[in-house]
Amino acid sequence: MNKKLYVARSPRIAARKLGEEMMVMSAQGSTLFTLNPTATILWQAADGATPLDEIVERGICSEFEVKPEDALRDAEALARDLAKHGILLISEEPLAPKSPVQEQPRP
């Protein structure tokens, strides 16, 4: 049986939805990415606590005519790609959801 995959938004990014797409800028390198509507659904649901297969089933398979196994395969590839750019965190264990300002104690 495949292990569950958990995804969480990196706290070091900037993001804003523009129309149906999500703009994401990584703090490292100031690289700008845009996510299409499907990737945006994944991104918005990436709370670090919900397994990726659940995100795909609830957010993508319910909205688009796509086989769950195909959707999950594509979602995993996308998640790993976003992780490579430092804008998504992935783990086989649940990740505690973080906000960008919770990394350091307040002064």
Place this chain on the structure above:
Amino acid sequence: MSTLLQEMSNRALGLGVPLSAQLDLTYRCNEQCVHCYLDHLDHGEMSTTEIKHLLSEMAEAGVFILTLSGGEIFMRKDFFEILEHARDLTFCVKLKTNAVLVREKQAARLRDLGVESIQVSIYSHRPEVHDAITKVPGSLRRSVDAIRFLKTQGLKVVIANVLMTENMHDHHGVRALAEELGARYTLDPTITPMMDGDRSILERKADVSELHTLFRDEKYIDNVEEFCAPPPALTEEVMESLPCSAGHTGCYVSPYGEFYPCVAFPLSCGNVRQQRFIDIWRDSEQLKEVRSIRLRDLSGCSQCAHGGTCTRCPGLAFLEGNMRGPSTSDCEKSFARTGIPSKNLLAKKEKASPARLVQIQLVPAITGNRLSAMNNAATA
């Protein structure tokens, strides 16, 4: 601007989204720069709560790139609280500062908060020149130390070098300093009139001959021949183009909540203390007017050879008295670039030249008959 950001900007324009905004947190400053357009007083700044509320409204409206500026942002004791809230709302945050109050601790905090970039004003690599402009002894050393702290944290630093009479010949030195510090460098020859309309500080701006030299410096201009070429003929497409992003995808909010199309365009469109940010953005009559203006509507500029290539700033034009008129500073830049005077400069020259001399010649006394004969001859 990257291609993708340009594409996003075009999309934001189509959707009517304010993609970027500058928020000045205070006009107070710990430097007193000779060319500054602000009065450095506190006329009733927004409170921490008001600013946080505004930031939430801006995020909801779609603002992505948020520039926090001043005055000096670190003069606000709640600066980090405001910045934290901005990053909670996932803004792409850029800062403008003199960095005099940035030490190791502040630099580390900025890194932890994921700030995109920090722009630091440096006027000269020579303390005697920089400190004379800021009127603060030791300010160059403090700012340069701060840049080192920021770079140590891996942050992106941009050195902004405003050019004026006092530091006209120091830009190569500042550029070299930026390279040494690992910072990006930008040179800006624009001096802005005071926000109250006082134009006396414009006496400090670079003159045309200095701009002429600058625009032919290959250290700044990649392709001098192309940059300084005569402007191409105006096309229908150019005539329908927008003058700039002010009020279209960008806007500015002052420390007092006044909403302007841009920091350089002090046309009040409303106040965020009285109205929601999005309501001003969508419904302000002033913004609607700004958005309606196309190149073809500009008096003078629409018939000027430089119309399509000029860097005309509508805010500077507004400060000159007409938001549909020319901005003389930009006319001078176009002239310095190409050697071709703008329509506005020609009109000014015409106006300034003395009236044509009328030669008066003494003639012998003319009798009534002879005068009549001369008039007839003249009309024949």
